[in-house]
Amino acid sequence: LLFAAFAISAGLGGIGAGYGVVAATYAASEVGLKGTLGALAVVCGNLTMTLVGVVSALFSTVSFTRGRQLRRFGRVLLPRVEAGDAWAAPSDEVGLADDLDEDTRHALAQTWRDNARTEHASVAAFARLTLDLIALGAPPALVASANRDALDEIRHAEMCFALARSIDGRAEGPAPFPEAARARTLSRVRSFALAELAVDSLIDGALHEGVSARIIAKLARRAVDPDLRAMLKIIAADEGRHARHGWDVVRFCLDEGGESVARALQGAIRALPRTMASELPEPARMGGWERFGIMSGALESREYEAARADLVTRVTDLLAPYEIATRRAA
Ligand SMILES: [Fe+2]
Numbered sequence: 185l186l187f188a189a190f191a192i193s194a195g196l197g198g199i200g201a202g203y204g205v206v207a208a209t210y211a212a213s214e215v216g217l218k219g220t221l222g223a224l225a226v227v228c229g230n231l232t233m234t235l236v237g238v239v240s241a242l243f244s245t246v247s248f249t250r251g252r253q254l255r256r257f258g259r260v261l262l263p264r265v266e267a268g269d270a271w272a273a274p275s276d277e278v279g280l281a282d283d284l285d286e287d288t289r290h291a292l293a294q295t296w297r298d299n300a301r302t303e304h305a306s307v308a309a310f311a312r313l314t315l316d317l318i319a320l321g322a323p324p325a326l327v328a329s330a331n332r333d334a335l336d337e338i339r340h341a342e343m344c345f346a347l348a349r350s351i352d353g354r355a356e357g358p359a360p361f362p363e364a365a366r367a368r369t370l371s372r373v374r375s376f377a378l379a380e381l382a383v384d385s386l387i388d389g390a391l392h393e394g395v396s397a398r399i400i401a402k403l404a405r406r407a408v409d410p411d412l413r414a415m416l417k418i419i420a421a422d423e424g425r426h427a428r429h430g431w432d433v434v435r436f437c438l439d440e441g442g443e444s445v446a447r448a449l450q451g452a453i454r455a456l457p458r459t460m461a462s463e464l465p466e467p468a469r470m471g472g473w474e475r476f477g478i479m480s481g482a483l484e485s486r487e488y489e490a491a492r493a494d495l496v497t498r499v500t501d502l503l504a505p506y507e508i509a510t511r512r513a514a
């Protein structure tokens with residue numbers, strides 16, 4: 185991935201340099217050296233911000249995640265799982281997967297535990313978001329949303345660990361997670377920080393939380409067990425709200441940062457993968473676990489494509505006042 189990022193950087197840099205030289209040659213004759221250097225600075229500045237968007241987007245789309253995550257160089261940070269019932273209360277859920285053999289039931293429970301780990305890490309990601317918003321001078325409504333969303337993620341993590349326990353009988357929860365305190369921080373340069381936060385919120389917030397909401401809403405309709413349906417409905421509604429909050433953060437960054445943030449968003453849109461395919465256990469991938477609330481490969485790719493198309497349209501509208509084209513990504 186790093187190699188890809190460097191290759192794209194080098195490519196964009198090369199194109200930029202080419203344009204720069206051509207522009208400089210024309211401009212030097214008409215506006216003199218000062219004007220030429222100014223024009224070159226604008227070209228380089230624009231390219232740099234586009235690159236911030238491209239690289240941030242590449243790092244954030246290495247794998248599909250259920251929502252906001254903590255990352256280090258693109259790698260999603262998740263807690264290990266250990267025995268303990270603090271996060272995995274006994275649930276009312278009984279006999280959900282009793283028709284499965286023991287190994288399959290354990291694999292299904294593990295998949296729910298993996299979901300729980302991402303929900304738990306999301307709590308920390310929203311805490312990180314709160315710090316970032318405070319650092320950038322965000323209004324109280326945005327800070328409040330980030331804190332409420334963190335509380336939602338605590339509830340999601342508890343529900344997922346409890347569900348896993350009800351499936352295979354193992355009381356397990358997140359182990360100490362010191363990496364949470366060492367996750368990526370934003371640049372100290374305000375315009376870069378706004379661009380990074382805008383792209384993070386676009387991808388992890390608007391896109392990933394939005395795709396989660398769509399997938400989980402569908403799964404809520406396909407689940408047979410009434411308690412599981414109710415749980416999935418709650419999570420889908422929460423993730424949909426988190427996605428809307430992601431857009432709120434994008435708009436805040438755009439209002440504050442102006443064109444440089446717009447360039448970064450344009451770069452992010454261009455770097456978005458066309459498809460998304462998570463690693464799933466074979467029976468899940470084929471759709472056999474949808475009745476247990478686990479997505480199939482087909483459901484994931486369909487909802488991702490729909491959410492991606494919607495995202496490109498909305499970003500194009502957002503960037504319209506800046507006259508920055510994004511249609512090529514559509
Ligand atoms: Fe969640």
Ligand SMILES: [Fe+2]
Pocket residue numbers: 250251252306337393422423426
């Ligand atoms: Fe979420």
